[in-house]
Amino acid sequence: MKKRVTLLKEFTKGLWEINPTFKQILGMCPTLAVTVSAINGIAMALATTFVLFFSSLLISLIRKWIPNQVRIASYIVIIATFVTIVDLVMKAQFVELSKALGPFIPLIVVNCIILGRAEAFASKNNPLRSMLDALGNGAGFLISLFVLGSIREIIGSRTILGYQVMPNGFEPWLIMILPAGAFLTLGLLMGLANLYTERKKNLEREALIAQYKRVGREEITDEVLKEAGV
Amino acid sequence: METTTTIEPKQKVYFDLTTSPHLHSKWTTSKVMWFVVAALVPSIAAALTFFGWTQIFIIITAVVFAVGTEVSIQVIRKKQITWFDGSAALTGLLLALTLPPNFSLSATAIGSVVAIGLGKQIFGGLGYNIFNPALVGRAFLQAAFPVQITTWLKPNFAVDSVTSATPLAAFKFDKIFTDTVPMAIGNVGGSLGETSAIAVLIGGILLIAVGIVNWRIPLSMILGMFLFGGMFWLINPQNPTPIFHIFAGSFLFGAMFMATDWVTSPITNKGMWVFGLGISLVLVVIRIYGGLPEGVMYSILFMNGFVPLINRYTRPTIFGAVKEEKKK
Amino acid sequence: MKVTHIIATLTLIGIIAGGSLSLVNNWAAPKIALNQKAETERAIFLVHLDGKRYEEIKNTGFEVYKVFNQADSSVGYSLVYAGNGFQGKIKIMIGLTEDLNKITSIEILEQSETPGLGTKILEAPYKNQYKELTPTPSIKLVKGVEPSNPNEVKAITGATISSRSVVAIVNEGVKRLKELQIKGALK
Numbered sequence: 001m002k003k004r005v006t007l008l009k010e011f012t013k014g015l016w017e018i019n020p021t022f023k024q025i026l027g028m029c030p031t032l033a034v035t036v037s038a039i040n041g042i043a044m045a046l047a048t049t050f051v052l053f054f055s056s057l058l059i060s061l062i063r064k065w066i067p068n069q070v071r072i073a074s075y076i077v078i079i080a081t082f083v084t085i086v087d088l089v090m091k092a093q094f095v096e097l098s099k100a101l102g103p104f105i106p107l108i109v110v111n112c113i114i115l116g117r118a119e120a121f122a123s124k125n126n127p128l129r130s131m132l133d134a135l136g137n138g139a140g141f142l143i144s145l146f147v148l149g150s151i152r153e154i155i156g157s158r159t160i161l162g163y164q165v166m167p168n169g170f171e172p173w174l175i176m177i178l179p180a181g182a183f184l185t186l187g188l189l190m191g192l193a194n195l196y197t198e199r200k201k202n203l204e205r206e207a208l209i210a211q212y213k214r215v216g217r218e219e220i221t222d223e224v225l226k227e228a229g230v
Numbered sequence: 231m232e233t234t235t236t237i238e239p240k241q242k243v244y245f246d247l248t249t250s251p252h253l254h255s256k257w258t259t260s261k262v263m264w265f266v267v268a269a270l271v272p273s274i275a276a277a278l279t280f281f282g283w284t285q286i287f288i289i290i291t292a293v294v295f296a297v298g299t300e301v302s303i304q305v306i307r308k309k310q311i312t313w314f315d316g317s318a319a320l321t322g323l324l325l326a327l328t329l330p331p332n333f334s335l336s337a338t339a340i341g342s343v344v345a346i347g348l349g350k351q352i353f354g355g356l357g358y359n360i361f362n363p364a365l366v367g368r369a370f371l372q373a374a375f376p377v378q379i380t381t382w383l384k385p386n387f388a389v390d391s392v393t394s395a396t397p398l399a400a401f402k403f404d405k406i407f408t409d410t411v412p413m414a415i416g417n418v419g420g421s422l423g424e425t426s427a428i429a430v431l432i433g434g435i436l437l438i439a440v441g442i443v444n445w446r447i448p449l450s451m452i453l454g455m456f457l458f459g460g461m462f463w464l465i466n467p468q469n470p471t472p473i474f475h476i477f478a479g480s481f482l483f484g485a486m487f488m489a490t491d492w493v494t495s496p497i498t499n500k501g502m503w504v505f506g507l508g509i510s511l512v513l514v515v516i517r518i519y520g521g522l523p524e525g526v527m528y529s530i531l532f533m534n535g536f537v538p539l540i541n542r543y544t545r546p547t548i549f550g551a552v553k554e555e556k557k558k
Numbered sequence: 559m560k561v562t563h564i565i566a567t568l569t570l571i572g573i574i575a576g577g578s579l580s581l582v583n584n585w586a587a588p589k590i591a592l593n594q595k596a597e598t599e600r601a602i603f604l605v606h607l608d609g610k611r612y613e614e615i616k617n618t619g620f621e622v623y624k625v626f627n628q629a630d631s632s633v634g635y636s637l638v639y640a641g642n643g644f645q646g647k648i649k650i651m652i653g654l655t656e657d658l659n660k661i662t663s664i665e666i667l668e669q670s671e672t673p674g675l676g677t678k679i680l681e682a683p684y685k686n687q688y689k690e691l692t693p694t695p696s697i698k699l700v701k702g703v704e705p706s707n708p709n710e711v712k713a714i715t716g717a718t719i720s721s722r723s724v725v726a727i728v729n730e731g732v733k734r735l736k737e738l739q740i741k742g743a744l745k
Binding site: 074 | 560563564567568571572575578579582583585586589590593597672673674675
């Protein structure tokens with residue numbers, strides 16, 4: 001039936017294979033809106049990971065007990081509770097950060113990564129696996145937002161995490177800290193990610209064909225290759 | 231539908247073959263491109279006259295980087311190298327002419343790379359792009375370096391009363407109107423290629439005369455300006471007159487060289503009218519209500535986005551087709 | 559059976575969620591209120607550097623504070639006034655002397671101008687022009703030349719609209735305050 005997945009794999013798959021930003025294309029709104037600087041990206045990703053982790057854990061714990069008809073309603077209430085807690089804590093303790101992220105903290109409620117993982121994973125797997133999956137996805141989200149935020153910060157305001165890295169002679173490209181810059185950067189990064197995936201797939205396919213030829217298998221049809229998973 | 235299909239289901243259909251007669255054009259892509267470059271010579275000459283010969287470096291930088299980007303991308307993607315068709319050089323040249331005098335050369339180079347890279351090659355090269363590549367480059371520069379791109383140079387031979395502000399900026403921020411005559415000659419502040427209406431018109435009329443540019447687009451834009459610009463002017467005489475609208479900024483340059491780009495303008499005659507009128511309407515609204523003084527670039531890019539839709543709805547009836555009966 | 563299960567589940571989740579939120583809110587609410595108060599205070603004293611104590615003047619339609627110094631004598635007023643900028647609202651704290659004829663300083667509290675361009679209204683070269691500015695008859699924006707009169711402010715290159723918005727908001731705020739003074743509401 002189901003392929004056995006190692007616990008390590010549950011975590012690492014979120015980093016690249018099902019990276020929320022580049023593979024699942026989820027949570028685009030915060031991705032585009034808050035990544036004007038690397039620190040904003042990190043803060044957003046950490047807040048999201050916090051919510052993701054606890055809601056996944058809780059949903060996984062009570063997954064057998066929630067009736068199917070009201071599962072989405074239950075998930076949303078749980079997620080919204082954690083988001084509100086994060087929002088209140090940030091407003092109380094990290095005033096500057098909560099100002100910078102503005103309305104995007106309350107909007108984590110509708111971030112599809114969280115409901116997506118709850119529906120697709122936590123509601124079907126045990127708490128340990130759900131936690132690892134949440135952490136992996138959170139880490140993947142963190143990596144993407146950090147990369148996106150860094151690129152935009154370096155080119156748009158010459159700094160990274162507040163430290164100046166570009167010489168004064170470099171005229172910052174203001175477009176990078178405007179919404180248009182977010183779309184351009186994300187589009188180009190996604191293009192590169194797809195290019196890399198495609199290349200890798202083609203290489204694997206060619207390697208397999210070569211291997212089949214070596215062992216003297218005559219017919220290499222698309223079905224055969226599909227079965228082998230490439 | 232009452233039509234009967236005679237094609238066998240298994241039969242292979244060659245979509246790229248059409249029945250005769252085939253139209254042969256004496257114009258090849260490269261001929262057209264180099265001809266447009268020639269039509270820009272008066273504008274280049276005007277730019278060098280009014281803003282100094284050193285402006286040639288902006289033009290050279292833009293062209294070199296445009297061609298360089300085109301070749302690099304084609305080499306990387308292992309495509310046929312087509313720089314000699316002149317389309318990349320033309321994009322670079324058009325971009326340079328929309329930039330302000332003394333614009334930084336490094337930023338010009340960035341603009342050229344973006345124009346060809348993001349404006350054209352990312353869609354698949356010549357003929358596949360939705361938006362005018364030169365304007366994509368310019369829009370990028372406008373967003374990236376808003377201060378430099380609105381820093382104007384006082385033209386040579388300027389009388390004392392002439393400031394470096396463009397006529398449109400003078401209108402927008404200080405409600406000052408510039409006379410038509412200096413705007414027609416080009417002795418006002420503005421981008422390199424746009425200030426001299428006469429030079430632009432010489433090139434444009436040449437292109438219309440030889441049939442490269444379809445007259446419908448420039449004419450519909452000008453008529454649209456009289457219509458919509460005039461409307462706003464009649465409502466409130468504080469607004470600029472249609473004549474001011476036409477001679478100020480890059481309206482004529484856009485009408486002759488930007489909106490008429492073959493790839494990004496409609497293919498049907500009716501569509502061209504819709505396209506030209508649309509540009510004028512959007513432009514008048516931007517100029518009067520927008521935050522920026524000029525909007526030719528944005529209005530053309532905006533209407534570029536509508537071109538597939540315009541083509542679809544203005545498709546001419548196929549010869550011999552019977553009109554569909556109205557449904558009751 | 560099924561229906562009761564559904565109702566029970568949702569009720570329980572709702573109660574637990576509400577309960578935990580009220581706990582967190584009990585802890586956070588005073589802190590958030592304190593933060594907001596501290597911020598207002600910080601801004602009031604930023605435009606009146608010698609201020610030590612303030613009193614809010616009520617029933618004015620906008621926020622006005624009377625500011626006192628160490629010796630507890632009045633040094634002037636701080637008022638919060640908002641208006642439209644290039645892209646959104648700009649909220650400014652304006653410091654005025656007792657006779658309302660001199661601006662001590664201004665502080666932008668909220669804005670959503672174009673990053674790197676309109677946001678230059680936050681930076682010292684523009685903002686400091688308001689120090690010791692005379693807002694009578696009204697502040698004027700000049701472009702390209704250095705200000706020559708005590709009521710002139712130089713516009714930011716490329717961000718004329720943002721610069722002008724700040725001038726308009728300050729002018730409007732000062733005007734409203736003067737009206738209040740004439741009515742005798744500033745006691």
